[in-house]
Amino acid sequence: MTAPISESWTRIENWLAGHAPATRAALAPPADPADIAELERLVDRPLLRPLVQSLLRHDGLLDQSSWLLPGSYRPLSARETADEWRSLTMFFDKRAADEEGDEAVYHFMKLGTSSALYGHPQLIPIARDICGGRLVLDHRPETDRGRVHEVESVEGVMRGSHEMWTSLPMLMERIATSLETGEHLDGYAPVVNEEHRLSWDFTPLR
16 A cells, blocks of 8 residues: 655655755745645646645755656646646647547557647646656546656657556655665666765666
8 A cells, every 4th residue: 555645755854864965955845725726726627635745745846956756857846837737738739639539548558658648738747857858647537547657748748657657655655765775766776966965877677
């Protein structure tokens, strides 16, 4: 059973305090509930509870040069999420998505990518990397509801097969375990640089 996201945050905070204090100091204070409410009005739906709980723990990162998630993703604040959602949804082509229909879904579920879903309004951005890639939390009322996907402008939406992408609570739990044990996470291993910041080394899996 996956641990509550609050427990995983506590483990992550404790590890950062002892090993990567610069990243620990970069964790933002809790989000203003008014910002979360405004985000929900913008996307026209309630946010999934784990995302709300995470934002109420830390509203992203204060330091733009710090990264927390594997793949060098930086968690977004509620306001940043709103900005990223506006940016992504500008590219969504509903007509093309409707035309591809079941074929697009099959491609996404079996092969792990879909250009038709790029910018889908129910895929809510939760993190961003330095090159513009995002992590999105799937809010569609379908099989993948609650799942985390990677999004790139060229590849489109990528459905990862690793367990950590199953849900946001699972992602945070696996990150906490990887930090505590040094265990590789889908090819990523936590390291701390000279500035006492967390980063992730990637070794392709064989």
